[in-house]
Amino acid sequence: MDRKTVVAGLSALVKNSLIKQSTDGRITVLGARDKGNIKWKEPEKGLPQSCTKVVSKKRREEKRKEESIPYSKSFLEFWSFYPNKTGKGKAWDIWKRLTPNKNLINKMIATLEWQKSSEQWKRDGGKFIPHPTTWLNQRRWEDEESVVGKQRGIKEILEDESIPF
Numbered sequence: 001m002d003r004k005t006v007v008a009g010l011s012a013l014v015k016n017s018l019i020k021q022s023t024d025g026r027i028t029v030l031g032a033r034d035k036g037n038i039k040w041k042e043p044e045k046g047l048p049q050s051c052t053k054v055v056s057k058k059r060r061e062e063k064r065k066e067e068s069i070p071y072s073k074s075f076l077e078f079w080s081f082y083p084n085k086t087g088k089g090k091a092w093d094i095w096k097r098l099t100p101n102k103n104l105i106n107k108m109i110a111t112l113e114w115q116k117s118s119e120q121w122k123r124d125g126g127k128f129i130p131h132p133t134t135w136l137n138q139r140r141w142e143d144e145e146s147v148v149g150k151q152r153g154i155k156e157i158l159e160d161e162s163i164p165f
Contacts, residue, residue: 074105081112083121084129091132098136111141118146 013019071079071088075095079088100108115121121129130140 074100074102078105078108079132081109082132082135083116083126084131086131087133091136094133094136104141108141111143114145115140115143 010019071092072095075092078095079085079091098104130138134140
C-alpha cells in the first residue's frame with residue numbers, strides 16, 4: 001500500500017469519527033474513542049477495505065454482546081403468561097423500550113388473563129391471538145374488557161320468567 005492510500009484511509013477514519021487525530025495535527029498518534037460513546041457510522045465509499053473490515057467486526061461483536069444479554073425476570077414473567085410464543089427477540093426489544101414497572105406488569109398480566117379467555121382469542125384454535133410484539137406496540141393491556149357475551153339477547157330476556165312484565 002502506498003503512502004497516498006494510507007493517508008486517504010486515515011483521513012476517512014478521522015472523518016467518520018472512528019479514530020482521533022492527535023493534537024499536533026499529525027495522524028501519527030491515534031487514540032480510539034471511548035467504547036461507551038461510540039456510535040459506528042456506515043463508512044463512506046472510498047474507505048479502504050481493511051478499514052471497513054474493522055468496522056464490520058466491531059458491529060458483529062456489539063450485536064453478539066446484545067444478543068447474549070439475558071432476558072429480565074419481568075419479561076420472562078410476561079412471556080410465560082403470553083399464549084402466542086412468537087418473536088421473543090423483537091418482543092424483548094420492545095419490552096426494554098417500555099421499561100414497565102411492577103404496577104404495569106401486574107396490569108398487563110391481569111389483562112392477559114381475561115383476553116386469553118375471550119372469544120376472539122379462542123376462535124379457530126387461537127388464530128386471532130396477536131403476536132406479542134403487536135400486543136406490546138399497540139398497548140393492548142389498555143383494552144377494555146368487552147361485555148359482548150355477557151349481555152343477554154332480547155329473546156333470552158323475554159323468555160326469562162324471573163323478570164316481571
